Amino acid sequence: MLGRSANGIFWLFRYLERAENTARLIEAGFRMALTRDSKDASDEWRSVVITLGQQAAFEAKHGTDYTGPHVFNFVLRDKDNPGAVLAMVEQARSSARSVRTGITREVWETVNDTWMILREMLARPITETRLGDVLDTIRRQSTQLRGALEGTMLRNEIYNFARLGTFIERADNTARILDVKYYVLLPSLSYVGSSLDNVQWENVLRSLAGERAYRWLNAGRMEAKGIAEFLILDGRFPRSLAYCYAKLQSNMAQLAREYGHEAASHEILRDTCTRLHTLSIESVLEQGLHQFIADFIAVNTRLALEIQRDYRFIE
Incomplete structure (x- = not known):
C-alpha cells in the first residue's frame, strides 16, 4: 500500500x-x-x-x-x-x-x-x-x-490503518480529559474527595460516554480512584487506555503479518501494552496521575509518529 x-x-x-x-x-x-x-x-x-x-x-x-x-x-x-x-x-x-x-x-x-x-x-x-x-x-x-x-x-491493511487512527486519537482524548480534571476543573487540591470532586468525576465520565457503564459496574458509587482505574485500566470499556491499546496491538499484529515484519512502532506498542497490563491503580496514583498521563501522552504521540515513519506516510 x-x-x-x-x-x-x-x-x-x-x-x-x-x-x-x-x-x-x-x-x-x-x-x-x-x-x-x-x-x-x-x-x-x-x-x-x-x-x-x-x-x-x-x-x-x-x-x-x-x-x-x-x-x-x-x-x-x-x-x-x-x-x-x-x-x-x-x-x-x-x-x-x-x-x-x-x-x-x-x-x-x-x-x-x-x-x-x-x-x-x-x-x-x-x-x-x-x-x-x-x-x-x-x-x-x-x-x-x-x-x-x-x-x-475488508479486514486488510486499509482497515487496520483506519483502526490505528481511531484508537490513537481516542486514547489521546481520554488521557487529556483525565489530566485536565485535576489541573483545571478543581479549584484547589483541598477539594479532592469533596462533593465537588465527585461531581467533576461524574462529568469526566459523561464526556467519555462512560457514566452508565461505570455505575453499572460499581453499583452507582462515585469514587475518584475507581473512576481513574476504570478509564485507565479496565479493558472492557471501549474508551479506556487499556482497551485502546489492546485494539492497537491487534491491528498492528495484523499489519506485521501482512508486511512480513515488525518495525520500531511495534516495540513501542508492546512495551506500553505490557506496562498497562501490569499496572495497578495504586501504582498510578503513587506515581501521580498527572505524571502518569503526561508520560502516556508523550508515548502515544511517539507511537503515532513512529507508525508514520515505519509505513512511509507522505504528508
Whole structure:
C-alpha cells in the first residue's frame, strides 16, 4: 500500500474520532455550566478549551471571555480555528476523497453526507437552543461511519490503518480529559474527595460516554480512584487506555503479518501494552496521575509518529 494512501486512511479516522470526542466534551461542559454560577461556568468552558489544546487560539480572538456561545461556536464552526469540528470534517472528507478507491461506497457516502449535513448546520452561529441538535448530529454521523466501516470494509491493511487512527486519537482524548480534571476543573487540591470532586468525576465520565457503564459496574458509587482505574485500566470499556491499546496491538499484529515484519512502532506498542497490563491503580496514583498521563501522552504521540515513519506516510 502506498504511504500516501495509508496516511489518508489514518488521518481520515483520526479527524472523525476527534470530531466526535469534541462534541462529547462540549456536551459535558454545557451540562456542567448549566448548574453553576457565571464564574464557575466560565471555568468549565475554559477547561473544555484547554482540554482541546485551543486555549492560545481562543484567547487570541476572544481574550478570557469564556462564555458558552463564544466557546462552542469557536470550537465547532469558527473559520479562523483549524481545530474546529467543521474544519476537521472538511479535512476528513478531503482525506476520504484522496483514498476513494480504497474505501467502500458506504464509507465514502457517510463521510460525504456528514460533511454536507454539518456544513449546513454550522453555516450560521449556534445558539444554546440549537447546540443539542448539532452535537446529536455529530455523534449520530460518527456512529453511522463506524457501522459502515465495520459492516463493509475488508479486514486488510486499509482497515487496520483506519483502526490505528481511531484508537490513537481516542486514547489521546481520554488521557487529556483525565489530566485536565485535576489541573483545571478543581479549584484547589483541598477539594479532592469533596462533593465537588465527585461531581467533576461524574462529568469526566459523561464526556467519555462512560457514566452508565461505570455505575453499572460499581453499583452507582462515585469514587475518584475507581473512576481513574476504570478509564485507565479496565479493558472492557471501549474508551479506556487499556482497551485502546489492546485494539492497537491487534491491528498492528495484523499489519506485521501482512508486511512480513515488525518495525520500531511495534516495540513501542508492546512495551506500553505490557506496562498497562501490569499496572495497578495504586501504582498510578503513587506515581501521580498527572505524571502518569503526561508520560502516556508523550508515548502515544511517539507511537503515532513512529507508525508514520515505519509505513512511509507522505504528508
